[in-house]
């Protein structure tokens with residue numbers, strides 16, 4: 195049974211925070227298709243403090259997606275604490291702290307992966323967020339800075355001692371970025387040294403593979419990112435269906451959720467990118483993808499998907 199801070203989930207599979215993808219519609223869809231917990235895109239503590247419009251949009255949520263975790267990033271303990279206090283009004287089930295993002299825009303300000311170089315600062319940030327949050331706080335980090343500097347064990351111990359309710363380990367180093375393979379041995383090693391739940395992450399491509407990773411490492415939960423794009427069935431046994439009608443049903447559900455929650459006129463390119471990802475695993479899918487990218491409006495895109503459904 196997968197439990198964090200006394201809260202039990204109906205599945206140990208977690209949708210990863212994915213900037214540019216894990217918005218409310220996609221989180222709702224992944225919950226419906228079996229994810230036990232979903233995590234928002236990373237949210238800037240400065241954006242929250244100064245009430246930036248783009249950041250406030252990212253806080254859109256609904257009861258149906260609970261439990262949801264909102265992920266914060268930043269490097270100033272005071273501002274991270276203030277941001278956590280603001281998040282209390284939006285009722286996430288958890289607040290997660292990003293201590294692993296390797297993107298330059300984030301690390302050059304000392305946040306994300308850069309925190310792995312300064313465990314003292316990471317500890318202060320965690321303490322500030324824990325002190326200001328009404329909900330349990332979790333940490334997401336990587337194996338380490340590079341092969342010579344593996345920090346996950348020290349980070350896990352620090353996180354547990356500073357009040358984190360769980361820790362996610364992405365088994366790549368900062369130096370690796372998204373290349374090479376995730377090291378799952380580090381997930382086992384972390385599991386051996388802490389009592390808080392450990393969520394393993396990195397390269398899990400199916401539900402079945404996730405279960406194997408859990409039994410190999412003893413980790414409590416599995417986080418899936420890239421393999422969930424265009425593929426919410428990754429959270430279910432058996433995975434993506436072969437029947438195009440079933441794929442189209444999920445695409446329609448996703449489009450309906452986007453229509454309910456997004457500004458579909460302004461976000462057409464974003465929507466086409468999400469939807470195109472459903473069509474990549476069967477003969478004829480690249481042609482469908484091309485047609486999707488050529489749709490000139492949300493309505494045209496919906497009509498196109500309906501026309502595919504009617505052909506079936």
Ligand SMILES: Cc1cc2nc3c(=O)[nH]c(=O)nc-3n(C[C@H](O)[C@H](O)[C@H](O)COP(=O)(O)O)c2cc1C
Pocket residue numbers: 210211212213214215234235236265292293294295334364395396397398417418419420421
């Ligand atoms: C497009 C993209 C956006 C991401 N955004 C975030 C983010 O906002 N916060 C974070 O902690 N990790 C982020 N990640 C990392 C993922 O959460 C995850 O750790 C990584 O992709 C490895 O898992 P996977 O192999 O299942 O994709 C992102 C990854 C990708 C590919």
